[in-house]
Amino acid sequence: ETGVTQTPRHLVMGMTNKKSLKCEQHLGHNAMYWYKQSAKKPLELMFVYNFKEQTENNSVPSRFSPECPNSSHLFLHLHTLQPEDSALYLCASSQEPSTDTQYFGPGTRLTVL
Amino acid sequence: GQSLEQPSEVTAVEGAIVQINCTYQTSGFYGLSWYQQHDGGAPTFLSYNALDGLEETGRFSSFLSRSDSYGYLLLQELQMKDSASYFCAVSSRGNSGYSTLTFGKGTMLLVSP
Numbered sequence: 001e002t003g004v005t006q007t008p009r010h011l012v013m014g015m016t017n018k019k020s021l022k023c024e025q026h027l028g029h030n031a032m033y034w035y036k037q038s039a040k041k042p043l044e045l046m047f048v049y050n051f052k053e054q055t056e057n058n059s060v061p062s063r064f065s066p067e068c069p070n071s072s073h074l075f076l077h078l079h080t081l082q083p084e085d086s087a088l089y090l091c092a093s094s095q096e097p098s099t100d101t102q103y104f105g106p107g108t109r110l111t112v113l
Numbered sequence: 114g115q116s117l118e119q120p121s122e123v124t125a126v127e128g129a130i131v132q133i134n135c136t137y138q139t140s141g142f143y144g145l146s147w148y149q150q151h152d153g154g155a156p157t158f159l160s161y162n163a164l165d166g167l168e169e170t171g172r173f174s175s176f177l178s179r180s181d182s183y184g185y186l187l188l189q190e191l192q193m194k195d196s197a198s199y200f201c202a203v204s205s206r207g208n209s210g211y212s213t214l215t216f217g218k219g220t221m222l223l224v225s226p
Contacts (some may be wrong), residue, residue, distance in 0.1 A: 004155075008199035014209075031211075037215035042117070043156070043200065043216040048209070090155065104155040 003027040004105035023074040023091030031097040032074040036089040081112045115139040117217035133186045141206030145184040152222045
């Protein structure tokens with residue numbers, strides 16, 4: 001059973017839509033992450049937050065906008081996405097950014113039409 | 114940048130032993146982690162090696178040679194439930210000064226009766 005939850009689990013959106021992905025961790029961790037997992041490709045780190053402050057932005061296009069209101073919640077706001085953005089988006093948390101054990105949520109399967 | 118190489122697929126039978134290799138190139142190396150991901154599930158942490166040598170956790174063991182930039186995951190007494198994808202990941206110094214994880218493409222392990 002995971003201490004990291006994500007909603008929605010599945011999302012289909014058009015290229016002109018605006019949607020948000022939500023992640024919540026119940027582990028008391030201080031660092032949270034967004035990853036993108038596409039078929040046949042490794043997990044790609046997108047953003048890292050430490051104590052609500054963004055510490056890493058891995059050259060992610062501006063159509064992906066993260067928000068971290070507190071250490072337990074993380075959002076990924078999506079707008080004017082492209083079909084190639086279709087992927088599994090995974091949220092993870094860890095005690096702190098320098099801790100190597102990360103706990104992943106189940107992911108949101110995103111399809112962009 | 115960082116790069117990792119691991120086999121795309123490995124097959125084995127129940128009760129057998131299988132070794133999944135991982136070679137990496139990175140700067141600012143801290144350690145090597147292994148994660149398991151079942152189809153449709155979240156990646157789950159298996160092991161972490163910061164120092165050379167073998168770490169054993171039940172049926173799973175992980176090895177690291179820093180001088181060779183090489184590690185492996187050893188799975189013993191294979192069970193059907195071990196069929197999953199296995200990812201190696203290097204911890205290295207990110208732009209923020211904190212460590213970040215870079216994942217390999219994953220090895221799909223198929224265990225047959």
